[in-house]
Amino acid sequence: QMSDYWQATVTTPVNIAVIKYWGKRSVSLNLPTNSSLSVTLHQDQLCTTTTAQCSASFEKDRLWLNGKEEEIKPGGRTDTCISEMKRLRKQYEEQYEDxxxxxxxxxxxxxxxxxxxxxxxxxxxxxxxxxVHSLATVYRLPYTSTELSLIARQGSGSACRSLFGGFVAWDTGVNEDGSDSKARQVASEDHWDDINAVICIVSDEKKGTSSTTGMQRTVETSPLIQERIRLVPGRMEEMERAISAQDFDAFAQLTMKDSNNFHAVCLDTSPPIFYMNDVSRAIVALVHEFNRVSIGQKRGHRAAYTFDAGPNAVIYCLRRNVKDIVNMIMHYFPQAEPFKDTYKVFYAKDTPGM
Ligand code: PMV
Structure with missing residues (x-):
């Protein structure tokens, strides 16, 4: 007799924070020390496609990343997400007598x-x-993205924000069990659909300090993180206002300030963590120079850089400014190779010619 076999495939985009998550108040549950806010990129830009299958004939849970099998460590983050999804499925079977x-x-x-x-x-x-989304789909679970975000969060904090498109907040929550530390959509992609992300690959090497290690060291050793924790709630409010008003000037200023504050906190960590390199800093200078011109013309900021736990830059801008920004990058990084999407993503591996 053939055993039953269920399958589902989903595609989920990357999100890039404009108010960064940095610091855990619980390592086991991935509970943050501050709220964060991100923009979910378009699916044709950067995304993950995952197929989930389940069958009575499978002997164990298995995972392949880009075709290569990875070990699922018992009690590890992947294992946690899978068991949480199985638990939800079990509840559903009991509730609906499936x-x-x-x-x-x-x-x-x-x-x-x-x-x-x-x-x-x-x-x-x-x-x-x-x-998490592929398992919810294969299990035919009627859960909302916010409910699923509680589980994705336990895999990787920033993952909880990728379950929504558009502009997404992750609220810290106050409960010790993490039941209110979840994602919420601030505005859909249609609300402000002319925001673009130009991605500059500055280095393709694996990052030196993992986010988990980095956050732990920051929370343990940086006095400046306390100031960041005080600062972020106000910035979250300002950022939500900027998004609802489609105020790119305010959005850009807050985005750059928050990226710089996050990297300052990393530098304040002992031993210090350097995620940005000389090329990253050259991009910072270029973007400020680009903005100086438009601010002089009373047009406000037209571009905003942001850097995560690595040297690559994401430059947010309105669609009408993409071409000027791409031209600027190509001018100062003539060796940049367009990759994937010719106007959105570039390799800029070597030091700039400036
Ligand atoms: O989700 P994690 O544990 O990889 O942490 C992500 C941290 C940053 O990318 C630096 C900031 C963020 O909010 O995404």
Whole structure:
């Protein structure tokens, strides 16, 4: 007799924070010391596609990343997300007296990024979000994105924000069990659809200090993180206002300030953590120079850089300014190779000619 076999495939985009998550108040539950806010990129830019299968004939849970099998460590973050999803499925079977005991089956997960994993771009956000979303789909669970965000968060904090499109906040919450530390959509992609992200791959090497290690060291050693924790609630409010008013000038200023504050906190950590390099700093200078011109013409900021736990830059801008920014990058980084999407993503591996 053939055993039952269920399958679903989902695609989940990467998100890039404009108010950064940095610091955990609980390492085991991935509970943050501050709220954060991000923009979910377009699916054709950077995303993860994950197929989940479950079958009574599978002997264990298995995971493949870009075709290569990865070990699922018992009690690790992937294992936690899978068990949480099985638990939700079991509740559902009990509640609806569903005769398919799918919650007892093992799962196979195959996940592909549409960008090189080696490019040093954070793939954990889209990766864990796709994992949770694919299981919710294969299990036919009627859960909302906010409910699923509670589980994706336990895989990787930033993953909870990738379950929504558009502009997404992750509220710290106050409960010790993390039950209110979840994502919420601030505005849909349609609300402000002419925001673009120009991604500059500055280095394709794997980052030196993982976000988990970095956050722990910051919380333990940086006095400046306390100031950041005081600062962020006000910035969250200002950022939500800027987004609802489609005020790019305010959005850009807050985005750059928050990225710089996050990297200052990393520098204040002992031993210090340097995520940005000389090329990153050259991009910072270029963007400020680009803005100086438009501010002089009373047009306000036209571009905003932001850097995560690595040297790659994401430059947010309105669609009408993409061409000027791409031309500027190509001018100062003539060796940049267009990759994937010719006007959005560039390699700028070497020191700039400036
Ligand atoms: O989700 P994690 O644990 O990889 O942490 C992400 C941290 C930053 O990317 C630096 C900031 C953020 O909010 O995404």
């Amino acid at each position: 005769s398919h005991a799918v919650s007892t089956w093992h799962v196979h997960l195959a996940s592909f990024n549409n960008f090189p994993t080696a490019a040093g771009l954070a793939s954990s956000a889209s990766g864990y979000a796709a994992l």
